[in-house]
Amino acid sequence: MKEIIIATKNAGKAKEFVQMFAPMGFMVKTLLDYPEIEDVEETGTTFEENAIIKAETVSKQLGTIVISDDSGLIIDALDGKPGVYSARYAGNGKNDEENMTKVLGELKGVPTDKRTARFCCTIAVANPKKKTLTFTGTCEGLILEEKRGEFGFGYDPIFYVVEKEKSMAELPAEIKNQISHRADAIKKLKAQINSVLKEG
Numbered sequence: 736m737k738e739i740i741i742a743t744k745n746a747g748k749a750k751e752f753v754q755m756f757a758p759m760g761f762m763v764k765t766l767l768d769y770p771e772i773e774d775v776e777e778t779g780t781t782f783e784e785n786a787i788i789k790a791e792t793v794s795k796q797l798g799t800i801v802i803s804d805d806s807g808l809i810i811d812a813l814d815g816k817p818g819v820y821s822a823r824y825a826g827n828g829k830n831d832e833e834n835m836t837k838v839l840g841e842l843k844g845v846p847t848d849k850r851t852a853r854f855c856c857t858i859a860v861a862n863p864k865k866k867t868l869t870f871t872g873t874c875e876g877l878i879l880e881e882k883r884g885e886f887g888f889g890y891d892p893i894f895y896v897v898e899k900e901k902s903m904a905e906l907p908a909e910i911k912n913q914i915s916h917r918a919d920a921i922k923k924l925k926a927q928i929n930s931v932l933k934e935g
């Protein structure tokens with residue numbers, strides 16, 4: 736079976752990579768399968784920089800092709816925050832609930848038309864023998880005033896997808912995986928998958 740290694744410890748992302756790559760016959764491995772690999776520090780200021788740092792660091796250690804995903808939420812009324820700090824917006828070690836509570840507090844009183852936001856995802860593919868490639872996807876939406884829905888992960892319960900009239904967490908995985916920022920980036924990656932996964 737063909738195998739891809741995703742340099743992530745985020746179980747929500749890992750599940751979506753499995754859902755989107757298993758139908759193509761890929762076995763997806765993540766850093767949960769490589770406990771010896773230490774956390775990679777995300778020192779970049781953009782999704783692209785962080786995606787490249789994660790993929791290249793792990794690719795060097797494993798000596799093989801490694802794919803990473805750096806993603807997050809950009810909120811216009813907060814000048815683009817939480818952005819690359821999405822995972823740790825409420826502080827290091829804080830969780831999705833605390834991050835959402837912080838965002839909702841900061842947007843209190845902001846009217847609907849000013850609550851525009853987008854999810855962004857950059858996937859990097861690092862190959863020890865080639866230049867690193869990146870693929871970026873986005874998904875537009877609005878930030879709700881309260882959480883809705885139980886599916887997905889991260890900020891999905893407060894992210895409203897206008898054309899579906901539902902929060903991202905109210906959409907089943909099959910739908911999220913057609914419209915999300917990650918789906919958009921993965922579509923671009925899949926279009927070049929054979930050359931991307933060539934070792935030499």
Ligand SMILES: O=c1[nH]c(=O)c2ncn([C@@H]3O[C@H](COP(=O)(O)OP(=O)(O)OP(=O)(O)O)[C@@H](O)[C@H]3O)c2[nH]1
Binds near residue numbers: 742831915
């Ligand atoms: O509602 C959401 N739906 C999504 O589809 C989604 N994708 C990303 N995010 C948020 O952005 C952070 C990424 O930060 P991030 O790329 O550094 O990942 P991470 O630190 O969680 O894991 P790793 O891949 O670095 O190991 C995550 O924690 C989430 O808060 C999402 N939220």
Ligand SMILES: [Mg+2]
Binds near residue numbers: 777822
């Ligand atoms: Mg991270």
